[in-house]
Amino acid sequence: MTPLPRAVLIDLDDTILDDSGRAALCWSEACAEHRGELGALDPAVLREAIGRAARWFWADAERHRVGRLDLHTARTQVVTMALSELGAEDQPPLASRIAATYGSLRDRDMRPFAGSIETVQWLRESGCRLALITNGAGEAQRRKIDRFGLAPLFDLVLIEGEVGFGKPDPRVYSRALDGLGVAPNDTWMIGDNLDWDVEAPRRLGIYGIWIDLRGSGLPTGHAARPDRVVRGLAELRSSACE
Numbered sequence: 001m002t003p004l005p006r007a008v009l010i011d012l013d014d015t016i017l018d019d020s021g022r023a024a025l026c027w028s029e030a031c032a033e034h035r036g037e038l039g040a041l042d043p044a045v046l047r048e049a050i051g052r053a054a055r056w057f058w059a060d061a062e063r064h065r066v067g068r069l070d071l072h073t074a075r076t077q078v079v080t081m082a083l084s085e086l087g088a089e090d091q092p093p094l095a096s097r098i099a100a101t102y103g104s105l106r107d108r109d110m111r112p113f114a115g116s117i118e119t120v121q122w123l124r125e126s127g128c129r130l131a132l133i134t135n136g137a138g139e140a141q142r143r144k145i146d147r148f149g150l151a152p153l154f155d156l157v158l159i160e161g162e163v164g165f166g167k168p169d170p171r172v173y174s175r176a177l178d179g180l181g182v183a184p185n186d187t188w189m190i191g192d193n194l195d196w197d198v199e200a201p202r203r204l205g206i207y208g209i210w211i212d213l214r215g216s217g218l219p220t221g222h223a224a225r226p227d228r229v230v231r232g233l234a235e236l237r238s239s240a241c242e
Contacts, residue, residue, distance in 0.1 A: 002228070004126055005207065007182040009173065010154075011191030012134035015211055015233060016116045017144060022109045027051070030102035034094070041088055049082035057081070069137050069161055075099035112148055115234030120153050122237045131156040131176040133189075135166040135196070156180060167193070168200035177204075190233065194224040202227070209236075 013019035027050055031043035038046065057078050058064050067074030079095035088094070124130055132154045134141050138161035145151050156179040160166025163175065177184060184205035191197025191211060198208035202224075210226035211233065218224070230236060 004123070004128055005182075005188050006186040007129040007131070007177075007180045007188070008123055009131045009133050009176050009187060009189040009201070009206070010120065010233075011167075011189075011193065011197050011211075012132060012141065012144065012150075013136075014192040014213060015190060015197075016112060016120065016132075016150065017148065018111055018113050019106075021213075023106065024051075026102055026105040026109060029105055030098050033101050034098050037090075037094055037097070038088070041086060046082060046086065046088075049085050050079055053078045053081040053085070065166075068135055071137070071140065072096075072099055072103060075102060110144065113232050113234070115237065116232065117148065117150070117153070119233040119237045120150075124153055129180040129182060130154045131158060131180055133158045133167060133172060133176055135160040138162040167196035170200065170204060173201050173204055173206060177206075190236075194218075194222055194226070198226045199224040 010016065014021075028043070028047050031038075031047045031050070035043050057067065057074065063074075067077075076092070076096045076099040079098045080091050083091045083095055120130065130153065132145070132150065136159065138159050141159045141161065145157065151157060156176060158172055158176055158179075160172070163172065165171050167173075173189070177187060180187075184201075185207075188207045188209055189197055189201040190209040192213055194210055198210045202208040207227045208224075209228045209230060210224070212229050212231060215231055218226075218229075230239075
């Protein structure tokens with residue numbers, strides 16, 4: 001068993017909180033809720049078009065950076081693209097309403113992964129210094145943190161929208177190290193994003209732990225090489241107790 005480090009940097013979305021596990025279902029529900037505004041357009045067909053538009057939109061790093069700081073605008077753009085592809089009228093206003101419904105459904109369905117908060121508590125009780133590092137808008141991310149009572153568990157909380165930069169910018173990891181007063185070689189970073197939570201911090205000498213949520217293994221051809229792979233935060237605690 002690998003000894004615990006002095007400090008652990010932890011991602012929020014899809015690491016502590018199940019943020020996207022029901023995203024596809026929420027899009028389906030949002031389209032269905034606006035069935036009466038779609039005319040002859042099948043909500044299922046719109047859902048498929050939204051999926052295509054979303055994959056294109058979020059694949060670009062700069063669009064991703066800007067979009068995650070204003071999710072409603074980004075989602076409205078995605079739905080507008082889908083409606084335009086299908087020849088629907090009244091695109092921006094309808095798109096905004098569908099995007100707002102989707103956002104409400106995502107918020108409704110968000111919940112911590114089983115054992116994730118207990119594992120953060122265990123790390124803290126074990127003497128680790130802890131930093132929460134999350135991308136996104138300050139207000140939106142703070143709502144999540146407050147909703148699930150996470151702030152008291154961490155010595156430091158760094159939110160992209162509050163500090164002005166986020167993962168994979170090396171400044172955010174360096175700020176966390178400085179704030180916790182620790183060296184990279186005595187620090188872990190844990191998260192579900194191979195680029196942001198593994199590859200970027202590893203370049204600074206931080207031990208990178210990848211959460212492989214789907215158990216599908218490393219994507220073919222990806223350059224990242226995690227120091228450890230787990231299916232969820234709770235696996236760290238359960239393996240230490242074995």
